[in-house]
Amino acid sequence: MPPRSSPTARQQRLGGELRKLREQSGMSTQQAAALLGVDRTRIPNIEAGRFGISAERVRTLAFNYGCPDTALVDQLAAMAQERDRGWWEGHRGLLPPALIDIAELEYHASELHTAVTTHIPGLLQTEEHARAVFDTAVPPLPAPDLEARLALRLRRQEVLDRDRPVSYEAVIHEAALRMRFGGAEVTRGQLEHILEHSDRDTVSVRVIPFAAGGFPGAGQSFTYVSAPVPQLDTVQLDSSHGSLLLDADMKLRRYRGLLDRLRGLALSATESRAFIRAIALDL
Numbered sequence: 154m155p156p157r158s159s160p161t162a163r164q165q166r167l168g169g170e171l172r173k174l175r176e177q178s179g180m181s182t183q184q185a186a187a188l189l190g191v192d193r194t195r196i197p198n199i200e201a202g203r204f205g206i207s208a209e210r211v212r213t214l215a216f217n218y219g220c221p222d223t224a225l226v227d228q229l230a231a232m233a234q235e236r237d238r239g240w241w242e243g244h245r246g247l248l249p250p251a252l253i254d255i256a257e258l259e260y261h262a263s264e265l266h267t268a269v270t271t272h273i274p275g276l277l278q279t280e281e282h283a284r285a286v287f288d289t290a291v292p293p294l295p296a297p298d299l300e301a302r303l304a305l306r307l308r309r310q311e312v313l314d315r316d317r318p319v320s321y322e323a324v325i326h327e328a329a330l331r332m333r334f335g336g337a338e339v340t341r342g343q344l345e346h347i348l349e350h351s352d353r354d355t356v357s358v359r360v361i362p363f364a365a366g367g368f369p370g371a372g373q374s375f376t377y378v379s380a381p382v383p384q385l386d387t388v389q390l391d392s393s394h395g396s397l398l399l400d401a402d403m404k405l406r407r408y409r410g411l412l413d414r415l416r417g418l419a420l421s422a423t424e425s426r427a428f429i430r431a432i433a434l435d436l
Contacts (some may be wrong), residue, residue, distance in 0.1 A: 156203040156204055157202065157203050157204070157205075158201030158409040159250065160203055161202070161250075161253070161254060161257060162254035162257065162258065162419075163232065163235075163254070163257050163258070164205075165201065165202035166202075166232075166385065166387070166400065167202065167211075167229060167232045167233060168200040168202040168203075169197055169200065169202075169203055169400070170229055170384070170385070171199065171206075171211070171214060171215075171229070172200040174214070174215060174216070174218040174220050175196075175200070175218055177218070178217075178218040178219050180200050180217070180218060181196055182196040183196075185214060185217075185229075188213060188214060188216070188217050189210055190433070191214065194230035196293055201250035203246035205233070207233060207234075208231070208233045208235050208423055210233075211226070211229050211230045211233045212226060212230055214436055215229065216296070216435065222382075222384070224381075224382050225382050225384050225385070226383050228380065228381050228385055231431045239254075239256075239257055239260060240308065241256035241257055241260070241305070241308075242429060243280050244256075244301065244304075244305050247301045248298075248301055248302060248305060249395065251394070251395050251396040252302070252305060253305075254396070254398065255306070255309070255389060255396060256305060256309050258387055258389065258398075259276070259309055259312050259319070259378070260312060261274075261378045261380070262312070262319050262378045262379060262380065263319070263320070263379050263380060264319065264320045264321075264322075264378075264379035265312075265319055265320070265321045265322070265376060265378060265379070265388075266320075266321075266322045266323075266324075266376065266377040266379070266412055267322070267323045267324065267376045267377075268323075268374065268375055268376075268411070268412065268415050269324070269325055269326065269329050269374040270326040270369065270372070270373070271301050271326070271329050271332060271372060272286065272329055272332070272374060272391075273325070273330075273332075273343060273347070274315060274323045274325065274376075275306050275309065275310075276309060276310050276312070276321065276323075277310075277323060277347050277350055277358075278306065278310075278343065278346075279291050279339070279342055279343050279346045279360060280303065280307060281335055281339045281342060281343075281376065282334055282335055282339055282340070282342070282343040282346075283303055283306050283307070284299070284303055284335070285335030285336075285339055286334050287299045287302055289334070289393065290379050293391070298384055313350065313355070313356065318353075318355045319355070320355050321355060321356045321357070322356075322357045322358075322359070323356075323357070323359070323361045324360075324361060324412070324415045324419050325347075325358065325359070325360055325361070325372075325418065326360075326361045327360060327361065327362045327363050327419055327428075327432075328363070328430050330344065330360065330429060331432060333436075337354075337436045339434055344429050344430075344433040345433060346431060347429060348390070348426060348429055348430065348433075349424065351425070351426055351429075352426075355370070357422055358422065358425055358426070358429075359416065359419035359420060359421070359422060359425050360419060360420050360424075360425040360428050361415065361418050361419045361420075362420065363429065365418045365419075368414070368415065368418050369411055369414050369415075370411050370414075370415065372388075373390060373391070373392075374391045375388055375389060375390050375391065375408060375411075376388070376389045376391075377408055377409065377412055380409055383405075385400075386400070386405050387399065387400050388400070388404060388405060388408045406409075406423055
């Protein structure tokens with residue numbers, strides 16, 4: 154099988170975790186290759202996500218690396234077994250790979266936690282609001298690109314509606330709620346949409362009002378993607394230059410702490426619903 158020319162973020166993460174385990178064990182790539190009976194060059198390619206690996210071989214490597222964490226090994230083996238092309242693969246080649254990686258991360262997440270300051274979270278956007286946001290892109294998006302991004306964003310929202318929906322928490326600053334993308338009518342519909350979703354058991358919306366003052370991380374928006382085991386968590390950062398994925402232990406701890414700080418500043422879920430209703434009534 155030829156190597157993958159463009160491994161996905163999830164394929165790279167599997168390889169990266171195997172590399173961490175190997176390096177922690179002190180084993181060389183040549184020694185690891187001998188365990189599998191393959192050429193030495195195969196291990197760096199597996200660790201870069203360019204080559205796949207079977208679940209059985211993941212377990213062989215993990216055992217010989219001395220990994221005691223059976224839950225982590227089980228999740229790595231499950232990742233190795235993934236062979237079906239997810240729906241997002243139909244968008245590959247039409248959109249930047251980073252957008253496809255976000256959809257894949259959300260699909261496999263056990264929990265999602267988003268903190269935003271100036272934009273409504275993508276998973277809670279209405280079609281009209283999302284279109285208005287994309288219309289502000291600089292330079293302007295060509296019509297086919299805009300429609301492709303819109304279709305991907307709306308399809309991503311299925312993680313909240315499927316039979317076993319992902320647990321979702323959104324911490325939204327008041328500024329994002331008051332941004333009138335598309336005008337007052339579109340904004341009112343967007344706020345009502347948030348209220349409708351926030352009534353679900355699996356969705357929590359918390360608002361940080363202007364009255365809370367300054368707060369850490371005010372200049373960025375991020376999503377903390379919780380995996381079935383914390384070692385496989387990921388932070389996704391939004392910027393005008395694209396998306397960035399972080400998975401280093403220190404970065405994960407930092408953003409978990411940041412989420413805790415933001416929750417401490419936010420209104421309760423009940424207070425937040427009343428706050429959003431009040432903003433909608435002012436439109």
